[in-house]
Amino acid sequence: KAGVTQTPRYLIKTRGQQVTLSCSPISGHRSVSWYQQTPGQGLQFLFEYFSETQRNKGNFPGRFSGRQFSNSRSEMNVSTLELGDSALYLCASSTMDRGRSDTQYFGPGTRLTVL
Amino acid sequence: GQSLEQPSEVTAVEGAIVQINCTYQTSGFYGLSWYQQHDGGAPTFLSYNALDGLEETGRFSSFLSRSDSYGYLLLQELQMKDSASYFCAVSGRDDKIIFGKGTRLHILP
Numbered sequence: 001k002a003g004v005t006q007t008p009r010y011l012i013k014t015r016g017q018q019v020t021l022s023c024s025p026i027s028g029h030r031s032v033s034w035y036q037q038t039p040g041q042g043l044q045f046l047f048e049y050f051s052e053t054q055r056n057k058g059n060f061p062g063r064f065s066g067r068q069f070s071n072s073r074s075e076m077n078v079s080t081l082e083l084g085d086s087a088l089y090l091c092a093s094s095t096m097d098r099g100r101s102d103t104q105y106f107g108p109g110t111r112l113t114v115l
Numbered sequence: 116g117q118s119l120e121q122p123s124e125v126t127a128v129e130g131a132i133v134q135i136n137c138t139y140q141t142s143g144f145y146g147l148s149w150y151q152q153h154d155g156g157a158p159t160f161l162s163y164n165a166l167d168g169l170e171e172t173g174r175f176s177s178f179l180s181r182s183d184s185y186g187y188l189l190l191q192e193l194q195m196k197d198s199a200s201y202f203c204a205v206s207g208r209d210d211k212i213i214f215g216k217g218t219r220l221h222i223l224p
Contacts, residue, residue, distance in 0.1 A: 033212065042202060042216035043158070056211045090157065103148070104204075104212060106157040 001027060004107035006091050012113045018079040021110045025072050025093030031055075032074040033104065034066060037088040046089075049074055078112075086114045117141040119215035121203055126221040127193055135188045135218045137203035145206040147179050147186045152217070153199045161188070161201075190220075198222045 005024045013019050025032050034046040045058040049068035066076040072093075078085055088111050092104035119139045127133035137147065146165035150158040164170055164179035164186060176189040190197055200217040207213070 035214070040216065043214040045211060045213060048211070056209065058211075092158075103160045103163065104150075104158075106159070108157050 004091060004093050004105055006089075006107040006110050008110060009108065010111045010113075012115065013081050014115050015081055015083060017081050018077065019081060019112060020075055020077045021089055021091075021112075023074045023076075023091030023093075023107060025074070025091075026105055029093035029095055029105070030072055031094045032068055032072065033092045033094070034074070034076050035090045035092065036060075037090055037109070038086075043090065046076065081114045083114050086112060088112075117205065117207055117211070117213045119203055119205060119213060121201075121215040121218045123216065124219045124221065126223065127190075128223050129193055129195060131193050132189065132191050133193060133220065135190075135201050135203075135220070137186050137188075137215060139184050139186075139203070139205045139215075141184075141205050141207040141213070143207040143209065144181065144184075147177070148204045148206070148212075149175075149177055149188045150202045150204060150214075151199050152202065158202060193222050195222055195224070 007022045031050045033048040035043040037043050047066050048056040052068045063079045068074045088109045090109045091107045094104050121137045148163045149161040151161050152158040162177040164177050169178045174191045179186040200219050202214050202217045204214045
């Protein structure tokens with residue numbers, strides 16, 4: 001079974017631009033979560049989608065948004081980029097079997113650099 | 116709110132045993148997970164504890180005490196390839212999965 005894939009792997013943008021990142025979950029997984037990882041801050045939860053609906057949201061400004069399509073693929077968008085948005089953006093999929101094993105399967109991430 | 120505390124760095128010697136602690140504060144609790152991340156790689160799942168006690172998977176074990184809001188990851192017979200960052204994560208009533216800031220494990224030969 002193919003793992004979680006993310007595109008692009010690397011991205012360089014300038015301040016003020018916007019960016020869209022894509023994530024394809026493991027086949028059969030309906031939950032997709034997004035995380036921002038920066039040195040010293042660990043993985044910070046952005047949002048989770050399940051069946052095309054945002055189920056949970058972290059404490060990020062409205063510049064960060066996402067969506068999920070009927071095939072469970074997900075995109076996240078960051079508008080008006082700031083230097084502080086430079087980070088590794090990780091996508092994770094799961095069966096969303098809460099109350100039991102909550103295994104998150106992570107993709108390789110998209111390294112975003114904002115200049 | 117939810118928060119997790121784990122040491123930022125731990126150093127141990129190859130062949131030894133190391134314990135990485137995690138304390139958490141969460142509204143509602145389903146379970147405590149552990150993930151490993153090598154430099155440049157993606158986090159990978161190691162273990163999950165929903166009930167009190169010790170779960171063993173090969174050289175790795177994970178422990179949970181729900182009454183103490185505390186858990187730990189135990190790594191035995193350390194190998195150089197175990198050098199990585201280790202994250203604890205909790206899932207709570209609101210179904211969010213919150214990760215700690217990670218513990219960087221350094222292994223000395």
